[in-house]
Amino acid sequence: MKSLRLPAALAALVMVASACSGEGGEGGGSEGYPRNETLYTTGTAWGPPTNWNPIMEGNYAVGTVGLVYEPLFLFDPNENEYTPWLAESDEWPDENTHVITLREGVEWTDGEPLVAEDVVTTLELGHFDIHYSNVWDYLESAEATGEREVTLTFSEPRPQEWMNWVSARAIVPDHIWADKDESKVTDDPNQDPVGTGAYVYENHADDRMVWKRNDDWWGTEALGLEMKPTYIVDIVNASNDVTMNMLNNHEIDLSNNFLPGIDQVINDDNNITSYYAGAPYMQSANTAWLIPNHEHPALGDPVFRSALAHAIDLEQIVTGPYTNLVEPADPSGLLPQWDDYIDHELVSEEGFSFDASEAVAILEEAGYLDEDGDGFVETPDGEEITLTLEVPSGWTDWMESANVIAGNAQEVGINVEPAFPEHDLLIENFRKAEFDLMINNDRGLSNTPWTYYDFIFQLPINEQQTTANYARYENEEAWDLTQQLAAVPADDVEGAAEITSDLQEIFLEDLPIIPLWYNGMWSQASNNVWTNWPSEASDTPDNFATMWNNMYQMGAIYTLAEIELAE
Amino acid sequence: MSNIPGAPGAADGASAPEAVGERKVSETLHFARRNPKLLIGSSIVLILLLTGLIGPLFVDHGPNEYVGPQSQPPSSEYWFGTTTFGQDIWAQFVHGLRSTFFTGALGGGIAFVVGTTIGFVAGYKGGIVDEILNMLTNVVLVLPGMVVLIVAVAYLDVRGLLVQALFIGLTSWPWAARAVRSQALSLATRDYVDLARLSGRRTWRIITSEVAPNMSSYLVMSFILLFGGAILIAAGLDFIGLGPAGGVSLGLMLENAVGWSALQLGMWWWFIPPGTGITVLVGSMYILNVGLDEVFNPKLREL
């Protein structure tokens, strides 16, 4: 131990060793991506990128669908209309037939042209067990009736549901995917994705995904869209505080997750902005629902659910954990973007609002009384009611909100305790109906409120409920109406609104699930390098500034062309 | 898994304690009263203990209730300010101290009981018993305790203070067992122990009446080190989200402050108290320990 030379040398050796061990360095990264050509984003990837397979929904690197693989149409939720994307035009010769014509001059990144067979193959993949296999419930055939013309024949017309597929699902190339067997399709990481999109795979590491602009992209010519960033570096989510640090230092340009206290940062730092300059700062993306398990004797009773709904002081949640970053949901639960579908008259008459004494009155009238004097009501039969409200561990905002809801419920005499199981455990439990109460927001903004009603009313109830109707609410009439809604032509808003009005009547009467607040489309941007982010101001764009899955298809892709380099 | 590298007795090389006599007690007290390390350390620990015990009695609302205005810096009404949600940080602090002491005492206590028992039996019995116990100790010692804890605690469905303390206790004893064993080994060969053995007394009796009293000072110090170590481990577990659900502790306060961006939003009153609380508490225990060492071990007094 003569001097520190040995340890210093050792340390250097370790450094070199760790330097060599990363991903093989190729491309122009050795000097770094130039700051003014690169968009740094975070908030969407919850784990290292491991696959680029657009069929592995929920598993692929964020951006795989949207940046690399593209859908036939985009859906514009502001205008409530479909914008042709890979498709050039479409028509409905009759109720059961949809003809889609593809754009000319679109090429896959390997040089092959986009052809009708690509769409057919993409649909045919649905014969394997993948996330959109259910299209074949109502689709009879998909045929290439021309080089760039696809004819779809339906056994049962469900335009709303079908247009959801058309505007959300990405098309994959026939010449690569047609020969894959089932395990290849559902399991292959697809390391070298060949798409039609504006960006291509550049690089990845465990904490980042790098996309590079595709300078031959068809959209530049066809749509006049020029993607501004040469590189998009999507940083895998770190903890709130780490993200906040990076945003404060303007090391990232766009953050797409909930950052507590971001309102203070937006107010203090003029270079960090969100869609709205004041509360609620964010646009709404989905509804957070309080989901009761209808198999529970008390929660299966609409009167009890109504009392519970009246007991919750949403204002306290909105101002407390969320510091006004969210807004209370409409009693119908429908998103503000679906305002046309809300029957406001009905909602103002039948809707619930926070009123603790009303909640107590409802309970009393229905015979839910506290006979044993423990401060909590029992069922009319005199059985104790103890409910657990579960939210995933680590979802700090929801955990705090669950605490508030439990406190509110206890005030009116309903014994609710919060619990924070691991996310997967919670999923497993609620699928098997092993829960009392939980908060959930699995369905978000889409092209049609049908997705919400499908979520609420879907029948039949299976042993495991994996994507919808976690509450296990059984109402044949409501499910019939929901199916009718699926069959309404995509552009018939009034026709759809008539059905949704009926659905809302049932919904408000029974309250199968209780709408809480609108989760924000979390989006906070730094204006140091890139400006012209979407905002409420009239001179800025109005598309979504988000990298979330399925939002590119709702116009977020435009944002990449609309942002501008800061002076 | 103690946190004190090479603390007295942490390794095998420390000197064996001497027999305790009547006259030594008063002598010890004499030095104890004059040892600043002991006095300062113990008074800080005592003050914190009293705060944790009495403090909650004077707070009339729960530590997690929304009671006041949001994000307020310390004021005469809310001594330590409030959180983003308007929770009283002082209330959280005193409740947190209480549970921190609880975890430390119980976790450290369990480790102490397990460690000393194994150490004594191994050291005194020797032979095959020693071989087996020593091997067990070494195996547990080599296993990285925190990592085992993370895996084990993650496995639990319901997490509470009690379970947390129990698990910490069950993984952090080997260090103490090893130290006690080496002490017991040297004591076991002393004449008076041989005498006791010849007189046909039971092993357990000999350990409790002859061996243990002669290393009581050593045992007290081991307990304090285990206590401090348990607090640090618990804070670490709390910080990564494996703390007691719905409870309060200094580690959980730290986790919450960080999770809700207190550092970035300049809410120093939220993250300073819990971190300082843990550091000061454990640090004072260590200093108190050095003081004790100097008092019990006359050779160290002269410096």
Place this chain on the structure above:
Amino acid sequence: MWRYMGRKIGIYGITFVVAVTINWMIPRFMPGDPVSSMLSRASISDPEALERMTAYYNDVFGLDTPLHQQYFSFWAGLFRGDLGISVWLYPEPVTDIILRAVPFTVGLLLPAIILSWIIGNRFGAFAARSKILDNTLLPIGYILTATPYMWIALLLAWALAVNGGFFPTAGGYSFALTPSFSWVFISNLLSHWFLPFLSMFVVALGGWAIGMRNMIIYELEADYSNYLQALGAPRRLIRRYAFRNAMLPQITGLAVQLGTLIAGALLTEIVFNYPGLGTLMLNSLNNRDFFLLQGIFLFVVIGVLIANFIIDIIYVLVDPRTRVQMTGGSS
């Protein structure tokens, strides 16, 4: 001496078997079914499809074979270097994921441990010399060693990265770079490495300094020191002997402290979002990826065993008693 090493290796062998068994056992009794967690993310609504896929994944993960068979195939897989497939990062093999993270953790731990040990010992020996130094350095040392790792990491991040802006706040290297053997990249790597390293170093430093200081004082009061002093040996010489003797327990202390140091590294990594095993462990926990958690646990245990073994060798080489035995034994 060979007997001593043999015993040690035996203990490490047993520890390894115990660790592997714990490792295999614990996750299997965890609540939550990895297969259904995998499927939850692939949103399939058709119950038949769900059933088929569950069967498929059960096969992949080997959960439907009898327990003892799972245990043996676990060992067999271990020797092939196969720790299974990650649920969270499906379909990547666990070993690959871990191997990517290991260099970062080792790069953080090794320098922090070695430097803090050497410098801490120096400080400690130095402090033991005078009452004034002792009274100032000692409390600082105790406060440092009592500081939770994540707390000092947070304070450093806050002071030097967020407010000071001297260092980056998170990550292993700049998000603008791809790993390459260039000066830009290595210097960037270093700047990201520095703060996590510093926080680990500082906490560990206090512990070693105190340990050394205490050891030296014990040694100086030992009979041989008094004897030497009585013989009129120079103080320097006595101190040198004391220092040498105090080194031995400090080396043992290194082995004892490894677990704590690793725990510290895990917590520090989490604060800085450093892409090592700690961050990976937290992620695998949050995603209930038990194959990954299992793999990390095993890697940490193997690392600790190797480190212990190295420390044993060093101990034998340094300890004059065993050294004598060695030369004596070979003749």
